[in-house]
Amino acid sequence: MSSTLEHTLARIRGRDRHIGDRVRTHLDTLTKPPGSLGRLEALAIELAEIRGEAFPDITPPGVLVFAADHGVAAEGVSAFPQEVTAQMVANFVNQGAAINVFASQIGARLEVVDVGVASELSGEGIVHAKVRPGTGNIVEADAMTRDEGMQAIDVGIRASQRMIVAGCRCLVVGEMGIANTTASSAVLAALTGQEVRGLIGRGTGIAEARLAHKAAVIERALAARQAKADDALDVLCKLGGLEIAAMSGAYLGAAAQRMPVIVDGFIATVAAMIACRLCPSVRDYLIFGHRSQEPGHGVALDTLDASPLLDLDLRLGEGSGAALAYPLLVSATRMLADMATFASAGIAGGEVR
Ligand SMILES: Cc1cc2ncn([C@H]3O[C@H](COP(=O)(O)O)[C@@H](O)[C@H]3O)c2cc1C
Numbered sequence: 001m002s003s004t005l006e007h008t009l010a011r012i013r014g015r016d017r018h019i020g021d022r023v024r025t026h027l028d029t030l031t032k033p034p035g036s037l038g039r040l041e042a043l044a045i046e047l048a049e050i051r052g053e054a055f056p057d058i059t060p061p062g063v064l065v066f067a068a069d070h071g072v073a074a075e076g077v078s079a080f081p082q083e084v085t086a087q088m089v090a091n092f093v094n095q096g097a098a099i100n101v102f103a104s105q106i107g108a109r110l111e112v113v114d115v116g117v118a119s120e121l122s123g124e125g126i127v128h129a130k131v132r133p134g135t136g137n138i139v140e141a142d143a144m145t146r147d148e149g150m151q152a153i154d155v156g157i158r159a160s161q162r163m164i165v166a167g168c169r170c171l172v173v174g175e176m177g178i179a180n181t182t183a184s185s186a187v188l189a190a191l192t193g194q195e196v197r198g199l200i201g202r203g204t205g206i207a208e209a210r211l212a213h214k215a216a217v218i219e220r221a222l223a224a225r226q227a228k229a230d231d232a233l234d235v236l237c238k239l240g241g242l243e244i245a246a247m248s249g250a251y252l253g254a255a256a257q258r259m260p261v262i263v264d265g266f267i268a269t270v271a272a273m274i275a276c277r278l279c280p281s282v283r284d285y286l287i288f289g290h291r292s293q294e295p296g297h298g299v300a301l302d303t304l305d306a307s308p309l310l311d312l313d314l315r316l317g318e319g320s321g322a323a324l325a326y327p328l329l330v331s332a333t334r335m336l337a338d339m340a341t342f343a344s345a346g347i348a349g350g351e352v353r
Protein backbone atom coordinates (compact mmCIF):
# COMPACT_ATOMS: atom_id res chain seq x y z
CA MET A 1 0.00 0.00 0.00
CA SER A 2 1.35 3.46 -0.89
CA SER A 3 2.13 5.90 1.88
CA THR A 4 -0.42 8.38 0.45
CA LEU A 5 -3.17 5.76 0.66
CA GLU A 6 -2.11 4.58 4.10
CA HIS A 7 -2.02 8.15 5.42
CA THR A 8 -5.42 8.90 3.86
CA LEU A 9 -7.10 5.78 5.27
CA ALA A 10 -5.72 6.58 8.72
CA ARG A 11 -7.37 10.03 8.64
CA ILE A 12 -10.90 8.93 7.76
CA ARG A 13 -13.33 9.14 10.68
CA GLY A 14 -17.10 8.66 10.75
CA ARG A 15 -19.49 11.61 10.67
CA ASP A 16 -20.00 13.81 13.75
CA ARG A 17 -23.35 12.53 15.09
CA HIS A 18 -23.47 15.07 17.95
CA ILE A 19 -23.79 17.90 15.47
CA GLY A 20 -26.61 15.94 13.85
CA ASP A 21 -28.59 15.95 17.10
CA ARG A 22 -28.23 19.74 17.38
CA VAL A 23 -29.31 20.25 13.78
CA ARG A 24 -32.33 17.96 14.24
CA THR A 25 -33.47 20.10 17.19
CA HIS A 26 -32.93 23.32 15.23
CA LEU A 27 -34.83 21.99 12.19
CA ASP A 28 -37.92 21.51 14.36
CA THR A 29 -37.83 25.17 15.43
CA LEU A 30 -38.06 26.40 11.80
CA THR A 31 -41.35 27.71 10.40
CA LYS A 32 -42.68 24.49 8.89
CA PRO A 33 -44.42 21.44 10.26
CA PRO A 34 -41.68 19.21 11.73
CA GLY A 35 -40.23 16.88 9.10
CA SER A 36 -42.20 18.49 6.27
CA LEU A 37 -39.10 19.10 4.14
CA GLY A 38 -38.53 15.35 4.12
CA ARG A 39 -35.27 14.24 2.57
CA LEU A 40 -34.03 17.82 2.42
CA GLU A 41 -33.99 17.77 6.23
CA ALA A 42 -32.10 14.49 6.24
CA LEU A 43 -29.63 16.00 3.78
CA ALA A 44 -29.08 19.04 5.98
CA ILE A 45 -28.31 16.75 8.92
CA GLU A 46 -25.97 14.60 6.84
CA LEU A 47 -24.06 17.61 5.52
CA ALA A 48 -23.71 19.11 9.00
CA GLU A 49 -22.37 15.79 10.33
CA ILE A 50 -19.96 15.47 7.41
CA ARG A 51 -18.55 18.99 7.79
CA GLY A 52 -18.71 18.94 11.58
CA GLU A 53 -20.55 22.29 11.50
CA ALA A 54 -24.13 23.08 12.56
CA PHE A 55 -24.49 25.38 9.53
CA PRO A 56 -22.37 23.76 6.83
CA ASP A 57 -21.16 25.68 3.79
CA ILE A 58 -20.78 23.46 0.73
CA THR A 59 -19.92 26.16 -1.79
CA PRO A 60 -18.14 26.29 -4.10
CA PRO A 61 -18.29 22.78 -5.56
CA GLY A 62 -15.47 21.09 -7.46
CA VAL A 63 -15.84 18.60 -10.31
CA LEU A 64 -13.18 16.00 -11.11
CA VAL A 65 -13.41 14.01 -14.34
CA PHE A 66 -11.01 11.07 -14.62
CA ALA A 67 -10.38 9.72 -18.13
CA ALA A 68 -8.87 6.38 -19.09
CA ASP A 69 -9.10 3.67 -21.73
CA HIS A 70 -9.97 0.01 -21.50
CA GLY A 71 -8.30 -2.83 -23.39
CA VAL A 72 -11.62 -4.67 -23.42
CA ALA A 73 -12.94 -2.09 -25.91
CA ALA A 74 -11.24 -4.32 -28.53
CA GLU A 75 -13.97 -6.93 -27.90
CA GLY A 76 -16.68 -4.69 -29.40
CA VAL A 77 -18.55 -4.07 -26.14
CA SER A 78 -19.27 -0.36 -26.69
CA ALA A 79 -21.28 1.42 -29.38
CA PHE A 80 -18.35 3.85 -29.82
CA PRO A 81 -14.65 3.35 -30.70
CA GLN A 82 -11.84 3.80 -28.20
CA GLU A 83 -10.65 7.09 -29.77
CA VAL A 84 -13.77 8.77 -28.37
CA THR A 85 -12.22 8.82 -24.89
CA ALA A 86 -9.39 11.12 -26.06
CA GLN A 87 -11.77 13.12 -28.26
CA MET A 88 -14.08 13.73 -25.32
CA VAL A 89 -11.13 14.88 -23.20
CA ALA A 90 -10.52 17.53 -25.87
CA ASN A 91 -14.23 18.37 -25.71
CA PHE A 92 -14.03 18.78 -21.90
CA VAL A 93 -11.09 21.15 -22.32
CA ASN A 94 -13.04 23.11 -24.95
CA GLN A 95 -16.05 23.36 -22.61
CA GLY A 96 -18.34 21.44 -24.97
CA ALA A 97 -19.50 18.43 -22.94
CA ALA A 98 -22.61 18.06 -20.79
CA ILE A 99 -20.50 18.18 -17.62
CA ASN A 100 -19.02 21.52 -18.72
CA VAL A 101 -22.49 22.98 -19.03
CA PHE A 102 -23.67 21.69 -15.65
CA ALA A 103 -20.39 22.50 -13.86
CA SER A 104 -20.56 26.06 -15.12
CA GLN A 105 -24.22 26.31 -14.08
CA ILE A 106 -23.36 25.42 -10.47
CA GLY A 107 -20.21 27.57 -10.41
CA ALA A 108 -17.87 24.59 -10.06
CA ARG A 109 -14.16 24.41 -10.58
CA LEU A 110 -13.59 21.60 -13.12
CA GLU A 111 -10.48 19.49 -13.51
CA VAL A 112 -9.95 16.83 -16.18
CA VAL A 113 -7.37 14.20 -15.27
CA ASP A 114 -5.76 11.81 -17.75
CA VAL A 115 -5.11 8.78 -15.58
CA GLY A 116 -4.80 6.33 -18.48
CA VAL A 117 -5.99 7.46 -21.91
CA ALA A 118 -4.50 5.19 -24.60
CA SER A 119 -3.16 7.99 -26.80
CA GLU A 120 -0.75 10.76 -25.89
CA LEU A 121 -2.70 13.88 -24.98
CA SER A 122 -1.15 17.27 -25.30
CA GLY A 123 -2.42 20.67 -24.47
CA GLU A 124 -3.32 22.83 -21.57
CA GLY A 125 -6.22 22.29 -19.24
CA ILE A 126 -5.54 18.58 -18.70
CA VAL A 127 -3.89 17.21 -15.59
CA HIS A 128 -1.37 14.70 -16.94
CA ALA A 129 -1.24 11.77 -14.54
CA LYS A 130 -1.21 8.79 -16.90
CA VAL A 131 -0.38 5.59 -15.00
CA ARG A 132 -0.39 3.51 -18.21
CA PRO A 133 -1.95 3.97 -21.66
CA GLY A 134 -5.17 2.05 -21.08
CA THR A 135 -5.79 -1.19 -19.20
CA GLY A 136 -5.06 -4.68 -20.48
CA ASN A 137 -7.92 -6.49 -22.21
CA ILE A 138 -9.42 -8.29 -19.20
CA VAL A 139 -10.29 -11.32 -21.32
CA GLU A 140 -6.58 -11.89 -21.93
CA ALA A 141 -4.70 -10.15 -19.12
CA ASP A 142 -5.14 -8.36 -15.82
CA ALA A 143 -6.42 -4.81 -16.29
CA MET A 144 -3.39 -3.49 -14.38
CA THR A 145 -0.85 -4.53 -11.80
CA ARG A 146 -1.52 -3.95 -8.12
CA ASP A 147 1.16 -1.28 -8.13
CA GLU A 148 -0.53 0.53 -11.04
CA GLY A 149 -3.87 0.31 -9.22
CA MET A 150 -2.32 1.96 -6.17
CA GLN A 151 -0.79 4.67 -8.34
CA ALA A 152 -4.18 5.39 -9.91
CA ILE A 153 -5.81 5.56 -6.46
CA ASP A 154 -3.10 8.04 -5.44
CA VAL A 155 -3.89 10.16 -8.52
CA GLY A 156 -7.46 10.41 -7.23
CA ILE A 157 -6.44 11.22 -3.66
CA ARG A 158 -4.14 14.00 -4.87
CA ALA A 159 -6.85 15.38 -7.16
CA SER A 160 -9.32 15.76 -4.30
CA GLN A 161 -6.59 17.34 -2.18
CA ARG A 162 -6.05 19.93 -4.96
CA MET A 163 -9.76 20.70 -4.93
CA ILE A 164 -9.67 21.30 -1.18
CA VAL A 165 -6.60 23.55 -1.48
CA ALA A 166 -8.47 25.48 -4.21
CA GLY A 167 -11.27 26.13 -1.69
CA CYS A 168 -13.90 23.63 -2.87
CA ARG A 169 -16.25 22.35 -0.16
CA CYS A 170 -18.18 19.67 -2.03
CA LEU A 171 -16.97 17.24 -4.67
CA VAL A 172 -18.56 15.80 -7.81
CA VAL A 173 -16.60 12.92 -9.32
CA GLY A 174 -17.07 11.80 -12.92
CA GLU A 175 -15.39 9.66 -15.55
CA MET A 176 -14.84 9.17 -19.25
CA GLY A 177 -13.64 5.87 -20.66
CA ILE A 178 -15.06 3.95 -23.58
CA ALA A 179 -16.03 0.41 -22.47
CA ASN A 180 -16.04 1.29 -18.79
CA THR A 181 -19.57 -0.03 -18.26
CA THR A 182 -18.11 -3.46 -19.16
CA ALA A 183 -15.26 -3.08 -16.66
CA SER A 184 -17.71 -1.82 -14.00
CA SER A 185 -20.11 -4.72 -14.54
CA ALA A 186 -17.18 -7.15 -14.30
CA VAL A 187 -16.07 -5.59 -10.99
CA LEU A 188 -19.64 -5.65 -9.67
CA ALA A 189 -20.07 -9.31 -10.66
CA ALA A 190 -16.80 -10.25 -8.96
CA LEU A 191 -17.64 -8.35 -5.77
CA THR A 192 -21.22 -9.60 -5.44
CA GLY A 193 -21.10 -13.02 -7.09
CA GLN A 194 -24.35 -12.17 -8.88
CA GLU A 195 -25.26 -13.34 -12.40
CA VAL A 196 -23.64 -11.16 -15.07
CA ARG A 197 -26.90 -10.91 -17.07
CA GLY A 198 -28.52 -8.84 -14.32
CA LEU A 199 -25.57 -6.49 -14.04
CA ILE A 200 -25.10 -5.32 -17.62
CA GLY A 201 -26.77 -2.70 -19.73
CA ARG A 202 -26.50 -0.91 -23.01
CA GLY A 203 -23.86 1.62 -21.92
CA THR A 204 -23.44 4.09 -24.78
CA GLY A 205 -26.32 2.34 -26.54
CA ILE A 206 -25.25 -1.04 -27.93
CA ALA A 207 -27.99 -2.91 -29.78
CA GLU A 208 -30.10 -5.35 -27.77
CA ALA A 209 -28.49 -8.21 -29.73
CA ARG A 210 -25.01 -7.19 -28.60
CA LEU A 211 -25.92 -7.48 -24.91
CA ALA A 212 -25.42 -11.26 -24.95
CA HIS A 213 -21.96 -10.72 -26.42
CA LYS A 214 -21.16 -8.19 -23.68
CA ALA A 215 -22.24 -10.70 -21.02
CA ALA A 216 -20.14 -13.46 -22.62
CA VAL A 217 -17.05 -11.20 -22.69
CA ILE A 218 -17.48 -10.42 -18.98
CA GLU A 219 -18.02 -14.10 -18.13
CA ARG A 220 -14.82 -15.02 -19.99
CA ALA A 221 -12.94 -12.28 -18.14
CA LEU A 222 -14.28 -13.42 -14.75
CA ALA A 223 -13.26 -17.03 -15.46
CA ALA A 224 -9.81 -16.03 -16.71
CA ARG A 225 -8.94 -13.51 -14.00
CA GLN A 226 -10.18 -15.40 -10.91
CA ALA A 227 -10.28 -12.23 -8.82
CA LYS A 228 -10.73 -12.71 -5.09
CA ALA A 229 -14.18 -11.44 -4.09
CA ASP A 230 -13.02 -10.48 -0.59
CA ASP A 231 -10.05 -8.46 -1.87
CA ALA A 232 -11.34 -5.22 -3.41
CA LEU A 233 -7.92 -4.23 -4.71
CA ASP A 234 -7.51 -7.57 -6.43
CA VAL A 235 -10.90 -7.16 -8.11
CA LEU A 236 -10.15 -3.55 -9.09
CA CYS A 237 -6.72 -4.36 -10.54
CA LYS A 238 -7.72 -7.53 -12.38
CA LEU A 239 -11.04 -6.35 -13.84
CA GLY A 240 -11.46 -2.62 -13.28
CA GLY A 241 -10.12 0.56 -14.77
CA LEU A 242 -7.64 3.31 -14.06
CA GLU A 243 -10.38 5.96 -13.84
CA ILE A 244 -12.39 3.70 -11.53
CA ALA A 245 -9.36 3.40 -9.25
CA ALA A 246 -8.81 7.17 -9.34
CA MET A 247 -12.49 7.81 -8.49
CA SER A 248 -12.15 5.51 -5.46
CA GLY A 249 -9.08 7.49 -4.45
CA ALA A 250 -10.93 10.80 -4.86
CA TYR A 251 -13.68 9.58 -2.50
CA LEU A 252 -11.08 8.51 0.06
CA GLY A 253 -9.23 11.81 -0.21
CA ALA A 254 -12.45 13.78 0.23
CA ALA A 255 -13.59 11.72 3.23
CA ALA A 256 -10.21 12.22 4.91
CA GLN A 257 -10.84 16.00 4.73
CA ARG A 258 -14.53 15.88 5.69
CA MET A 259 -15.65 16.95 2.25
CA PRO A 260 -19.03 15.66 1.04
CA VAL A 261 -18.95 13.81 -2.27
CA ILE A 262 -21.86 13.49 -4.68
CA VAL A 263 -21.65 10.11 -6.37
CA ASP A 264 -22.73 10.00 -10.02
CA GLY A 265 -24.05 6.94 -11.89
CA PHE A 266 -23.16 3.29 -12.37
CA ILE A 267 -19.40 3.55 -12.83
CA ALA A 268 -19.07 6.07 -10.01
CA THR A 269 -21.07 3.81 -7.67
CA VAL A 270 -18.93 0.77 -8.48
CA ALA A 271 -15.88 2.92 -7.62
CA ALA A 272 -17.67 3.83 -4.37
CA MET A 273 -18.07 0.12 -3.57
CA ILE A 274 -14.29 -0.29 -3.88
CA ALA A 275 -13.62 2.74 -1.68
CA CYS A 276 -16.06 1.47 0.96
CA ARG A 277 -14.42 -1.96 0.95
CA LEU A 278 -11.05 -0.25 1.56
CA CYS A 279 -12.53 1.89 4.35
CA PRO A 280 -16.19 1.43 5.40
CA SER A 281 -16.34 4.91 7.02
CA VAL A 282 -16.08 6.49 3.55
CA ARG A 283 -19.76 5.63 3.13
CA ASP A 284 -20.57 8.42 5.62
CA TYR A 285 -19.32 11.04 3.15
CA LEU A 286 -21.15 9.83 0.04
CA ILE A 287 -24.41 11.34 -1.18
CA PHE A 288 -25.90 9.60 -4.19
CA GLY A 289 -26.94 12.02 -6.91
CA HIS A 290 -29.09 9.98 -9.25
CA ARG A 291 -30.25 6.55 -10.37
CA SER A 292 -28.76 5.65 -13.75
CA GLN A 293 -30.62 3.66 -16.36
CA GLU A 294 -27.80 1.12 -16.37
CA PRO A 295 -29.41 -1.94 -14.71
CA GLY A 296 -26.37 -2.79 -12.56
CA HIS A 297 -26.68 0.56 -10.83
CA GLY A 298 -29.62 -0.61 -8.72
CA VAL A 299 -27.61 -3.59 -7.50
CA ALA A 300 -24.57 -1.44 -6.71
CA LEU A 301 -26.76 1.09 -4.86
CA ASP A 302 -28.39 -1.68 -2.80
CA THR A 303 -25.00 -3.01 -1.65
CA LEU A 304 -24.30 0.47 -0.25
CA ASP A 305 -27.82 0.94 1.14
CA ALA A 306 -28.07 4.08 -0.98
CA SER A 307 -31.13 5.83 -2.38
CA PRO A 308 -30.26 8.54 -4.88
CA LEU A 309 -31.80 12.00 -4.93
CA LEU A 310 -32.82 12.09 -8.59
CA ASP A 311 -34.20 9.65 -11.14
CA LEU A 312 -34.01 11.38 -14.52
CA ASP A 313 -33.38 8.40 -16.84
CA LEU A 314 -29.78 9.51 -17.31
CA ARG A 315 -27.12 7.18 -18.71
CA LEU A 316 -24.22 9.47 -19.41
CA GLY A 317 -21.59 9.54 -16.70
CA GLU A 318 -18.99 12.37 -16.66
CA GLY A 319 -20.38 13.36 -13.24
CA SER A 320 -23.44 14.84 -14.95
CA GLY A 321 -26.12 13.41 -12.62
CA ALA A 322 -24.12 14.36 -9.53
CA ALA A 323 -23.71 17.94 -10.77
CA LEU A 324 -27.46 18.12 -11.39
CA ALA A 325 -28.14 17.03 -7.80
CA TYR A 326 -25.79 19.61 -6.26
CA PRO A 327 -28.39 22.45 -6.09
CA LEU A 328 -30.54 20.27 -3.81
CA LEU A 329 -27.66 20.11 -1.34
CA VAL A 330 -27.36 23.89 -1.48
CA SER A 331 -31.10 24.19 -0.81
CA ALA A 332 -30.73 21.93 2.23
CA THR A 333 -27.95 24.06 3.74
CA ARG A 334 -29.73 27.35 2.94
CA MET A 335 -32.98 26.12 4.42
CA LEU A 336 -31.14 25.25 7.60
CA ALA A 337 -29.30 28.58 7.86
CA ASP A 338 -31.81 31.08 6.48
CA MET A 339 -35.35 30.03 7.49
CA ALA A 340 -37.04 31.92 10.31
CA THR A 341 -37.90 30.08 13.53
CA PHE A 342 -41.42 29.97 15.05
CA ALA A 343 -40.13 32.28 17.80
CA SER A 344 -38.43 34.84 15.51
CA ALA A 345 -41.43 35.00 13.15
CA GLY A 346 -44.00 35.02 15.94
CA ILE A 347 -45.87 31.98 14.63
CA ALA A 348 -47.82 29.72 16.97
CA GLY A 349 -46.33 26.25 17.38
CA GLY A 350 -48.30 23.07 16.75
CA GLU A 351 -48.92 20.05 18.95
CA VAL A 352 -45.81 18.44 20.33
CA ARG A 353 -45.49 15.08 18.58
C1 LIG B 1 -19.74 10.95 -26.94
C2 LIG B 1 -19.73 10.26 -25.58
C3 LIG B 1 -19.66 11.03 -24.42
C4 LIG B 1 -19.69 10.38 -23.19
N1 LIG B 1 -19.64 10.87 -21.94
C5 LIG B 1 -19.71 9.87 -21.09
N2 LIG B 1 -19.80 8.70 -21.74
C6 LIG B 1 -19.99 7.45 -21.07
O1 LIG B 1 -19.96 6.33 -21.95
C7 LIG B 1 -18.90 5.43 -21.70
C8 LIG B 1 -19.38 4.12 -21.16
O2 LIG B 1 -20.19 3.40 -22.06
P1 LIG B 1 -19.65 2.11 -22.81
O3 LIG B 1 -19.22 1.14 -21.78
O4 LIG B 1 -20.81 1.65 -23.63
O5 LIG B 1 -18.51 2.58 -23.70
C9 LIG B 1 -18.01 6.14 -20.71
O6 LIG B 1 -17.02 6.84 -21.37
C10 LIG B 1 -18.98 7.03 -20.00
O7 LIG B 1 -18.42 8.05 -19.27
C11 LIG B 1 -19.79 9.00 -23.07
C12 LIG B 1 -19.83 8.21 -24.24
C13 LIG B 1 -19.80 8.84 -25.49
C14 LIG B 1 -19.85 8.02 -26.72
Ligand SMILES: O=C(O)c1cccnc1
Nearest residue numbers: 265266267292315316317
Ligand atom coordinates in the same frame (compact mmCIF):
# COMPACT_ATOMS: atom_id res chain seq x y z
O1 LIG C 1 -24.46 5.49 -15.18
C1 LIG C 1 -23.40 5.76 -15.72
O2 LIG C 1 -22.43 6.22 -15.08
C2 LIG C 1 -23.23 5.51 -17.20
C3 LIG C 1 -24.17 4.83 -17.91
C4 LIG C 1 -23.98 4.60 -19.27
C5 LIG C 1 -22.85 5.09 -19.88
N1 LIG C 1 -21.94 5.74 -19.17
C6 LIG C 1 -22.12 5.96 -17.84
